[in-house]
Amino acid sequence: MKQFFLTMLGVFAGLFLFLVVVPFILISVAISSASSKEPTPSNTVLELDLREGVTDQAATNPFALFGGGGLSTTQIVDTLAQAEDDTRVKALLIRLPEAGITPAAADEIRQAVRRFRRSGKPVIAHAQGFQPVGTAVSSYMVGASASELWMQNTSSFQLAGFSAESIFLGRAFEKYGVNAQFEQRYEYKNAVNEYTESDYTPAHREAMTAWMNSIYTSALANAAQDRRQTPQALRTTIEAGPYSSAQALQRRLIDKIGQVEEAEAEAKRRAGRGSDIMEFGDYAASKGERAGSGRNAIAIVGGEGAIMTGTGGGADPFGGGSSIMSDDLAEAIYDAIEDDSVKAIVFRVSSPGGSPDASEQILAAVRAAKAAGKPVVVSMGDYAASGGYWISSEASWIVAQPSTLTGSIGVFGGKMVLADGLGRFGVDMRNLTVGGDYADAFSPSQPFSATDRAAFAASIDRTYEEFIARVARGRNLPAARVREIARGRVWTGAQGKSLGLVDQLGGLEEAIAKARQLARIPAEESVRFKRYPESQSPFAALSEMFGVSGEAARVLIGIGGIMNDPQAEAAVRQIQTERARTTGATVLADQPY
Structure with missing residues (x-):
């Protein structure tokens, strides 16, 4: 009987979506499109x-x-x-x-x-x-x-001035019996500290203070230039x-x-x-977007958010696309490769990182573009750190803003052991396993065994060395030099340029100019812009959104207005980001903003 009612509820929900919600959305989109042409x-x-x-x-x-x-x-x-x-x-x-x-x-x-x-x-x-x-x-x-x-x-x-706060859960986890077991490479890979510490470690404090100073100094210098003052005079006035x-x-x-x-x-x-x-x-x-003109085109490929394997489902259908799905982004790059009119690719990256496997899939597409004779110029947005730097590392040229957060060449991974904490509330967690000894390595019911911890640490080491190798090859730096500036440390674009991680300071316009130069398109010749991935049609988006019951439920929540609540939206995006932290190796930087 229960299953019958659940089935009927699903049928009625589907009918409501098809007969009410879908027409409402399509009409709203049509009205919005018409009114936008005023x-x-x-x-x-x-x-x-x-x-x-x-x-x-x-x-x-x-x-x-x-x-x-x-x-x-x-x-x-x-x-x-x-x-x-x-x-x-x-x-x-x-x-x-x-x-x-x-x-x-x-x-x-x-x-x-x-x-x-x-x-x-x-x-x-x-x-x-x-x-x-x-x-x-x-x-x-x-x-x-x-x-x-x-x-x-x-x-x-x-x-x-400029201030930033961090929340540390180490003491709370200890109090409530949660055992955070992580491997990090290395001391500047600070994303795990929020789970294991109660205060900044010396490395964490050093790195944050350095990039905060870089951003603050750069912003004051720019403001002073525009206000026709000296940076020191403006700083003295502001800080008083x-x-x-x-x-x-x-x-x-x-x-x-x-x-x-x-x-x-x-x-x-x-x-x-x-x-x-x-x-x-x-x-x-x-x-609309600038289309340009001319026989030659520059592709602009964009990706924003945490990097995950898969396709489609990681994006928020009512938001700005809070994750980079590796299948989708790699396909967009391959589409640009196959377009004969495209002579160069501007790859806009804004990501704190995520899965190393997803990052490598995207980087492989970047390599394929270069092999096809199409230079790839990365334009870094707010972030291009950790996995965001992985997918950028072998580009033909890297452009970043002075305040872009980049680098974070490192890796971490681990698990939360919850059995003791839940036991304090009368909840017992038990584990059953078949197969090899490592099958239950990431079970939250028990700590790593010494053997499992060693095997996991070895996999973290391999990922770190793979990251180092890609940066060394892409930036034409000795591996030993990359290790010196890596260790998980976040740098600003201005710092990254002095270290060889970035080629040029600037934004999308500077990246387009460089792509034109690398493609040998004369300055006086008009050029077209093609954007990938292409915008979805309403019907394609609806098909994707209503493909599973979970997405349909989310649509109803969105229509109800909850997704207009910034806190609700932030919570959804945080859940999506945390998906990248659950098990295995993760090349993800902490997100201070």
């Missing part, structure tokens, strides 16, 4: 709101608009490049987040804003304060790149804060005090009579 007014002020958060890359799933997320870094860069040449666009207004954005995204957006300003068009940035949390220094850096930086009268300039808006104005940290409505009015005045404000996302949708 004409651009003759005197337009684009309003770029960065407060909703910025992913690195635009989603390929047509239903991502239901996730409630904001724009992507690559979309902002691409759209501003088109707006530079659009005579209807007269000015840009930026709404700044109070707590900051990812430093590498801020680097790239700043560069795009400066290119926009070089076209002679004004940029006004407005902030409702700068808070003393997270990467507010990156938000200020973007604001400093504007023609004018405004702040609300009641707001405070509380930016005085906090300030009221009036005090910030007096100290030349901002240009004007006013409400956002006043900033909008000023932007419209500069745009000319009859001007109007257009949301950045609407303008981006009306323009």
Whole structure:
């Protein structure tokens, strides 16, 4: 009887999805597509709101608009490049987040804003304060790149540095009987410390302090350049804060005090009579992605999130695609290889890593592209660390932002032994095994035996040596030198360049320019852009989403509005990331932002 009711419930759920949810989604997509084509007014002020958060890359799933997320870094860069040449666009207004954005995204957006300003068009940035949390220094850096930086009268300039927190579970696990058993290669592979320690180890503290200093110094130097001050003078002023808006104005940290409505009015005045404000996302949708022209093409292949084996199912159907599935990304690269018009590939990577097997599958596709005579230029986004560096290591050229987190050439793996902890609550965990001695090595009911631990440690060593070999070959460095700068340590792009892990500092535009050069496409010749993987059609996306009952349930949750809750979305993405940590070797960096 129970099974009967479950079956009937499944039937009714399927009918509801097919008759109600699917038509609703398709109609919504059609309406959204139609409304996004509204004409651009003759005197337009684009309003770029960065407060909703910025992913690195635009989603390929047509239903991502239901996730409630904001724009992507690559979309902002691409759209501003088109707006530079659009005579209807007269000015840009930026709404700044109070707590900051990812430093590498801020680097790239700043560069795009400066290119926009070089076209002679004004940029006004407005902030409702700068808070003393997270990467507010990156938000200020973007604001400093504007023609004018405004702040609300009641707001405070509380930016005085750069802070980051880590949560350590070592004492809690000890208290509740959870035994975290991990192997790490080596002392800077700090992702496991959250499970095993109660404080920063010396290596962990050293590495974090180093990359934080690098990001902070770079952001201040850029802001000082744009504010026409010396880096030391700006740093001294900022670190003597906090300030009221009036005090910030007096100290030349901002240009004007006013409400956002006043900033909008000023932007419209500069745009000319009859001007109007257009949301950045609407303008981006009306323009679409840059296609370019010409007989030769450059492929832009993108991947964002934790790297996993498989296809399709790792992405959030209502979000920005929170994982890189190795089958999908490798196939995208092979598609670009098989396209005769594609002369070079720009590989946009934003990933903290994941499975070494998935990473190797993607790297094999990169090798195949080079073997086919198509240079591969990696453009690193927020992250290209651990497995993210693995898939980048043998590219023809690597471009990174100064604040990109990269490197983390190392590996870790292990398990949580839960039997003792559960036993304290009257829950008994028992294990049954058939086969060889190693069959139950990753059972959470018992610790590693000495033999199992030795065998597992040997596999971790092999993965580490394979990682070293790929970096040595790809970067043309002696293996001994790679071992010196590896050991699991995270570096910024600026640090990585000095170490030979990165070739050039910059973003997607610089990577495209380098790909053109390596493909020997003359500078005066027009070039087309082809993006892989291609955006899914609504029907293909629906087929994938409703392929299993778990995905269908998730759709119902999304329609119900839960996926619009940032905490719920973050929890789903964390679960997906943790999938990469469960067993075996993992080339995954810690994620400080």
